[in-house]
Amino acid sequence: MSLDLPLIWAGLIAVGVLMYVLLDGFDLGIGILFPFTRSRGDRDVMMNTVAPVWDGNETWLVLGGGGLLAAFPMAYSVVMPALYLPVLLMLAGLILRGVAFEFRFRGGLRGRPFWTVMFAAGSILATVAQGLILGGFLGATWLMLKTTDELHGDARRWSLVLGVLTAGFLLAVSLATLLLHPRIALRWGWSGTLDVDHFLGLSPIPVIGAAGLILVLWRAARRDHVWPFLGALLLFLSGYLGLAVSFAPYVAPYALDFRVAAAPDNALGLMLVGAAVALPLILGYTAWVYWVFRGKVDAHAGYHD
Amino acid sequence: LDVDALLLSRLQFAFTIAFHILFPAFTIGLASYLAVLEGLWLATKRDVFKTLYLFWVKVFALSFGMGVVSGVVLSYQLGTNWSEFIRVTGGVIGPLLAFEVLTAFFLEASFLGVMLFGWRKVGPRLHFLATVLVALGTATSAFWILAANSWMQTPQGYEVMADGRYVATDFVQVIFNPSFPSRFFHMILASYLTTALVVGAASAFQLLKRRDQADSRTALRMAVGMIAVAAPLQILAGHVSGEVALEHQPSKLAAIEAYWDTRKAHPLNLVAIPDRAAEKNHFQLAVPGLGVIVAPPDVEVKGLKAFAPEDRPPVFPVFWGFRVMVGLGVLMLVLGVWGVILAIRRRLEANRPFLRFAVAMGPAGFIAVLAGWIVTEVGRQPYLVYGALRTRDAVSPVTQGEVVTSLLTYVIVYAIVFTAGAIYILRILAKGPGAAPEPPAEPRPPGWALAAAPEAVDGEAP
Numbered sequence: 001m002s003l004d005l006p007l008i009w010a011g012l013i014a015v016g017v018l019m020y021v022l023l024d025g026f027d028l029g030i031g032i033l034f035p036f037t038r039s040r041g042d043r044d045v046m047m048n049t050v051a052p053v054w055d056g057n058e059t060w061l062v063l064g065g066g067g068l069l070a071a072f073p074m075a076y077s078v079v080m081p082a083l084y085l086p087v088l089l090m091l092a093g094l095i096l097r098g099v100a101f102e103f104r105f106r107g108g109l110r111g112r113p114f115w116t117v118m119f120a121a122g123s124i125l126a127t128v129a130q131g132l133i134l135g136g137f138l139g140a141t142w143l144m145l146k147t148t149d150e151l152h153g154d155a156r157r158w159s160l161v162l163g164v165l166t167a168g169f170l171l172a173v174s175l176a177t178l179l180l181h182p183r184i185a186l187r188w189g190w191s192g193t194l195d196v197d198h199f200l201g202l203s204p205i206p207v208i209g210a211a212g213l214i215l216v217l218w219r220a221a222r223r224d225h226v227w228p229f230l231g232a233l234l235l236f237l238s239g240y241l242g243l244a245v246s247f248a249p250y251v252a253p254y255a256l257d258f259r260v261a262a263a264p265d266n267a268l269g270l271m272l273v274g275a276a277v278a279l280p281l282i283l284g285y286t287a288w289v290y291w292v293f294r295g296k297v298d299a300h301a302g303y304h305d
Numbered sequence: 306l307d308v309d310a311l312l313l314s315r316l317q318f319a320f321t322i323a324f325h326i327l328f329p330a331f332t333i334g335l336a337s338y339l340a341v342l343e344g345l346w347l348a349t350k351r352d353v354f355k356t357l358y359l360f361w362v363k364v365f366a367l368s369f370g371m372g373v374v375s376g377v378v379l380s381y382q383l384g385t386n387w388s389e390f391i392r393v394t395g396g397v398i399g400p401l402l403a404f405e406v407l408t409a410f411f412l413e414a415s416f417l418g419v420m421l422f423g424w425r426k427v428g429p430r431l432h433f434l435a436t437v438l439v440a441l442g443t444a445t446s447a448f449w450i451l452a453a454n455s456w457m458q459t460p461q462g463y464e465v466m467a468d469g470r471y472v473a474t475d476f477v478q479v480i481f482n483p484s485f486p487s488r489f490f491h492m493i494l495a496s497y498l499t500t501a502l503v504v505g506a507a508s509a510f511q512l513l514k515r516r517d518q519a520d521s522r523t524a525l526r527m528a529v530g531m532i533a534v535a536a537p538l539q540i541l542a543g544h545v546s547g548e549v550a551l552e553h554q555p556s557k558l559a560a561i562e563a564y565w566d567t568r569k570a571h572p573l574n575l576v577a578i579p580d581r582a583a584e585k586n587h588f589q590l591a592v593p594g595l596g597v598i599v600a601p602p603d604v605e606v607k608g609l610k611a612f613a614p615e616d617r618p619p620v621f622p623v624f625w626g627f628r629v630m631v632g633l634g635v636l637m638l639v640l641g642v643w644g645v646i647l648a649i650r651r652r653l654e655a656n657r658p659f660l661r662f663a664v665a666m667g668p669a670g671f672i673a674v675l676a677g678w679i680v681t682e683v684g685r686q687p688y689l690v691y692g693a694l695r696t697r698d699a700v701s702p703v704t705q706g707e708v709v710t711s712l713l714t715y716v717i718v719y720a721i722v723f724t725a726g727a728i729y730i731l732r733i734l735a736k737g738p739g740a741a742p743e744p745p746a747e748p749r750p751p752g753w754a755l756a757a758a759p760e761a762v763d764g765e766a767p
Contacts, residue, residue, distance in 0.1 A: 052422040053415075055414035056415040059410045062377060062406050065380055066380060069384060069391055069399055070399030070402055081388050081701040084707045088710070092715075096718065101370060102367045103729060107725075263399055264472040266472070266476070267397070267399060267473060282407070282411040292427055293423075
């Protein structure tokens with residue numbers, strides 16, 4: 001068998017992390033938007049829109065971490081201690097916001113406001129720690145898809161403002177990266193002069209991003225409910241692909257080639273068989289769960305008490 | 306190497322995993338119990354089963370959420386604090402952990418959403434299927450994580466490569482290593498017992514207040530039946546685990562029994578204060594002849610002196626952890642047998658001493674699980690992979706300051722989160738299933754009634 005197992009696993013983990021960024025991105029975004037809400041009822045609705053799916057979304061993070069551990073143990077053992085404190089902050093944030101889904105509906109006079117704050121603070125902490133400052137934007141477009149009335153109107157304003165901010169932020173970070181890291185600039189065809197052919201080959205990535213942004217701004221202005229969320233996903237996809245192109249094939253930036261860090265082939269092969277069976281099933285039933293909970297959500301969607 | 310970072314990392318892992326294990330120990334059993342309740346409700350259409358399901362699913366949601374968040378911490382901690390362990394053995398146990406995510410975590414997480422919020426969205430059969438899949442997911446998760454843990458206790462099916470890393474030669478041998486089957490059944494039975502003890506205690510608590518509660522009476526009978534079946538099986542599974550340790554982990558067995566000398570026909574040490582420095586026991590109370598339950602009289606059992614001092618596990622926590630676990634196991638057996646006798650005489654709900662005993666035994670499963678894991682994990686020391694990789698060689702190159710920061714953070718966050726969680730669960734249990742509002746006739750989510758309650762009740766500004 002001549003499958004390039006390390007390459008396949010690098011790809012699978014990249015897809016897992018992308019799934020995490022997209023899916024947990026919007027439910028972290030709900031927490032980030034909590035400080036801007038009008039009423040407790042709105043916050044209940046917002047939480048209820050993601051309550052059935054947040055746990056599944058977060059599992060992609062466990063797959064990303066677990067996949068890196070299992071497929072590239074050497075990379076895992078280098079990257080994790082290096083990121084000791086950011087990982088700690090991310091986990092602390094994820095704990096506080098994760099339990100808030102249940103605790104917020106159980107707390108009494110003091111408990112409930114406390115867990116509201118913890119949900120928002122935890123979401124923000126986790127997001128900042130992950131460097132996904134764009135989560136709030138995804139959250140806003142998700143809310144446009146899932147809510148009605150005044151909250152939907154708020155969500156539309158959030159989407160427009162955050163969409164512009166996100167796009168500006170992406171552009172600024174991209175340009176700064178190109179200026180500060182000549183190796184990345186080279187990847188994109190810039191070595192003092194622009195290698196036009198090389199850049200054109202990669203140009204679909206920024207084009208996808210621009211298309212996503214236009215979709216968000218245009219459709220949100222036209223009061224569309226579905227397309228802004230899809231546009232936001234496109235914008236994220238473009239940012240993610242850009243990052244992947246800039247750093248591949250290194251797992252720790254330009255320090256550790258993924259082939260060197262890979263687990264033995266028999267371990268990768270066994271896991272690939274498992275993933276080939278399990279991943280389609282996971283994607284299938286995840287899609288089914290989203291289908292079950294499709295449509296608008298109101299304050300009475302919870303099951304508590 | 307920074308010794309303090311090692312000690313702190315060990316403390317941190319012990320602290321975080323001790324909190325974590327409480328939740329799986331409870332939710333593996335509770336998920337199965339919920340599946341049984343919903344199945345019985347579908348089959349008999351008796352309201353009591355639905356009431357119990359809607360009651361216990363609230364406790365499940367809280368416990369499961371805390372289990373998820375405390376579990377994510379552990380999977381990342383393997384990298385942040387035990388990176389050498391992963392670098393060396395990742396090629397062997399990595400796939401087991403990856404399979405846990407692929408076959409269990411997604412299943413649990415996805416269908417939990419349907420289980421909690423899908424009451425109005427899917428039909429009763431599909432909802433039942435979701436409950437069954439969540440229960441299946443919890444047991445599958447236990448399968449993989451216990452396979453990984455058992456391999457660390459009794460490693461086989463691997464070889465060491467030139468660069469020191471391990472490579473599996475046979476994954477079937479890695480998974481089905483000698484201590485895995487007995488450990489898996491021991492843990493599954495432990496979680497069934499833990500759940501049954503909690504359900505029994507909560508029901509007995511309600512019946513002590515008011516005897517005529519049909520749902521609590523049913524729940525108590527189910528719990529007593531489970532304890533009566535599982536407690537003797539558990540003692541058997543524990544005994545088999547001991548036999549595996551006798552053969553494969555002699556230094557652990559010597560610590561469990563506080564044996565210092567190697568000989569045949571040891572007495573059984575009931576009570577002792579083991580002293581590692583003096584290599585003997587103080588205040589020893591031993592029964593000659595009873596050692597036959599540890600090993601047959603003609604089999605030589607190694608004592609701790611047969612191992613170099615740096616290869617011996619700590620004796621005191623292993624010896625006493627084992628005795629706490631076994632003592633509680635015997636009490637569980639007493640509870641089960643007593644309960645069955647009362648049930649046959651139809652005096653179960655009327656016997657107040659029994660009900661008080663059942664309430665007192667509520668936390669026994671959790672304590673026994675913690676004690677048992679102390680025996681397993683401390684008894685494996687000084688190794689992380691028994692006989693192969695020492696704990697001190699597995700730690701990450703992190704600084705003392707970093708680990709102090711993380712340990713303090715976890716202590717503070719866990720103190721807040723798990724205190725609040727325990728209070729919320731105890732509040733639900735104190736109310737009891739009888740207090741739950743009657744579900745509306747048309748299929749609405751169970752949370753409907755209170756979700757629409759007045760804003761002022763709970764303090765957050767409307």
